[in-house]
Amino acid sequence: MQIDKNQLLRFTTAGSVDDGKSTLIGRLLYDSKAIFEDQLQAVSSTSKKKGHNGIDLALFTDGLKDEREQGITIDVAYRYFTTPKRKFIIADTPGHIQYTRNMVTGASTANAAIILIDARNGVIEQTKRHAFIASLLQIPHIIVCVNKMDLVGYKEEVYEDIVHQFEEFSSKLYVKDVRFIPISALKGDNVVNRSENMPWFQGAPLLHTLEHLHISSDVNKLDARFPVQTVLRPQRERFIDYRGYAGRIASGIFRPGDEITVLPSGFTSTIKSIDFDGKELEEAFAPMSVSITLNDDIDISRGDMLVKTANQPETVQEFDTMLCWLHNNPARPRAKYTIMHTTNEQKAMIKDIHYKIDINTYARNEEDKDLQMNDIAKVKIRTTRPLMIDEYRDNRTTGSFILIDDATHETVAAGMIM
């Protein structure tokens, strides 16, 4: 295996119990031989106990006790498999309405989303909801799988009709790369192996598609942003004067000699070295974790951001953003929350709710100002100190944030800056 070339692809699956989502993942794992014998044995015996014929592929993904009892997926579960081409991480998230927050969570780091549609039902409200979240979270690639083709006689017209329905409504969304594949997760058509039942479909099966998606450009390499996590001051012999700023490059590329500006202070300097594990690097890019030293002594601490002087984010205390509410306690208007944006923590309040979005119809509601669990709204946020922001559309790291309730310490909202 040439592992030095192999990339990591993270994808999320959206769909409900009935769409056969767990079956699809079980199929991917099973056919790509990521299932071990003892897991297979455990699942076979449980399947038998429940009176299923053969193995219930869905059992491979349902982890917690309550899920296995109720037969539903109630939280994000992560699954792994590797092919000779790539390593994959699946964020398996529930599809029913009350679990929007989990879908948003799974989608936040994904390169790709698989949206499942039951061929018998076509595009339903839930499909629209999933597509909306994929577009809101700016998942770079969307793969629509029209599942259960075996139950509609593998008919091309059924598939074409669903593709048409999807394209119709998704034209209102901001999505870059959408592909369609007719599959049967249960029978294995077009999942790992090409289907012999649908010779009319010329495209690649799902796994092949996942293996070949172009994901190198998914991370922004244009705008150099380096949020400082912590400062390394070894105080050891040989390194007595060492002062390195440790962090993970959020976007872009840095090189020694680059002119940089420290935000929010605005001081400037040049990069002396980019260090990792005792080696000096010629360049470093997102998402590498490194330590940067500068040619000038400047007061820099966690929460500050190093950027190239020629290309800077906005430094603001007030901005518009999409907000997804994640908590049972509804939003308290004008209450103070802690905002976490990269490594920068400040106090913030929701100053204004512009409108809420009905994620089934995409209709805007300017009257209802009540932010409840799973609601998505466009709001104005005000912070006590400046944040260094980019638009989420351009930069998923410097364009995103969470709100934390100081009374409970719980994460209550996720924001995508507009």
Added chain:
Amino acid sequence: MSKYYLNYLDELESEAIFILREVWAQFQNPVILFSGGKDSILVTHLAKKAFYPSKIPFPLLHIDTGHNFPETIQFRNDLIKELGAELIVGSVQKSIDDGRVAEEKGKNATRNALQITTLLDAIEENKIDCAIGGGRRDEEKARAKERFFSHRDDFGQWDPKNQRPELWNLLNGKHFEGEHFRAFPISNWTEMDVWNYILRENIKIPSLYIAHQRKVVWRNDSWIPVSEHLKLEEGEEIVTKKIRFRTLGDITITGGIESDADTLEKIVAEVAAMKQTERGNRTDDKRSETAMEDRKKQGYF
């Protein structure tokens, strides 16, 4: 360098280092849970990289069941010396002597579950607010739902159905006094990734992972090593086999596999062809289908 993307091992490494640095930045008194197994060795190695040229800033906390492989203890002591790190030991034997827990009875008795009390006591005594573990999501179905930053209430309990959502790479470690966090920087690594990385970085590991001659008995479908703690049962016979261990737990419950893999390269090749999960040889997981979830809820690793 002409390409501007990372291969998956570099990406996993970078993610783990980011998480370790977040732990350091967000907590007052974090430790690494060190078992002497390859996963905690890997976490320690990553922590060394994350803070270089500073010394590794976390003490290592070892929950000592008293049922150790002697090789593990030797390895632990050597590593501590090399890193110049602090070692904290929580002793299960002491918890038993103090009457905090009672030894299990019966055929498959182990000290596995007893560790929970010792671990939580050590966390409380040392005012630890974050314990970094080498848990991986691919290990076991309950672990597949773990967050990078995983909250524990003031009884040390995990509430899997009420976890904080974790979005992008924003990790919320806020907590009240008495509560603590578990952090899992290698959540996204698989067994194969761990071995590939150990090979690539040439990380020192205990000799137990490498095939060697050992006295063992056949029990619960695996080769259990002979030790002072092992009570032979009727029909069991001590034999010498060339074996190695895929995971290291208590010497009483960790089963070895027959193997000729006596180099890291051979281990990687062997793991790639494995048909059983690595925890398949751990009798602690075989007790019931939800054995791990039940223990984790109470505060297990």
